[in-house]
Amino acid sequence: MNATPTPSRRAVLGGTAAALATLTLTTTPATAKSGTPEATWPTEYPLPDGWLPEGIAIGGKPYAYQGSRANGGVYRTDLRTGEGSVLYAGGTGQAAVGLKLDHDGLLYVAGNTGVARVIDSRTGGLLTTHRLADPTGHFINDVTLLGDRAWFTDSRAAALYAVPRGRSDAGIRTLPLTGDWVQLPDVNNANGIVGTPDGRGLIVVKSTPGELYNVDVETGYAKKITLVGAADVVNGDGLYRIGRTLYVVQNRLNLISVWSLDRTATTATLTRTITDPRFDVPTTAARYGDRLYLVNARFTSPQLPETTFTAVAVSI
Structure with a gap:
């Protein structure tokens, strides 16, 4: 996620516009394939006013979990109806940005200021708070599940953090990023x-200047992924992968680039882009069915208690 100021949309498009000129900018209708259960489900639903959403997670059941930067709360929505309620109320000084839901119902939450939390998605109970780094100078931003670990990014430090999956708080590992990785000062880096695809490494997007990296989970060596069809993935935020297809949410550009x-996951070729008029600085994506x-996040709008927020669905 990237709530820090960035260049204007016209400026950031400069690096990619020329490369995209030969591609058709595809607006994917927010519909589901006829005959699928979700065909009649809503394709847009509200979140609480002032929620300041960033992350979203979906598991095997049709429920979405959306985190709040305002207080670290988690809001659960029934995708079949669009109706929801607060699952975890959060608290003063908390934030919930990236989220991932495990098969056992545990929800892993990137907590921004040096922490990660584990929440029971069935009860809303806070199970564990992991201290990954000092509160200042760190931005624990997003999370994915790989092997027996939940892996967290830090946008303000050249490191990943590996937390054991489950209820244990033992054996947290810090993995410094090396190789092609160059940490830039005063901007959000890893996101x-x-x-x-082979389950042996991690793909990390570097929001500024807009790069993808393949990271060896044993050594921390980060190899820059060669991009074909576009110069960069500037403002790259959430990632989602299906097989060898990688979806990159480019927040302030209001698009998803599909690669x-x-x-070996060392070259990525742009195949299309997904846009939708309902996008208003989308940050992260989660999948259910063919959506x-x-x-x-509406970063370009006032972030006030009365600001309205929504989640939207697009077909893939």
């Missing part, structure tokens, strides 16, 4: 994160 990864659901 969205997913596993590689085909090669066998991606995204939360609109």
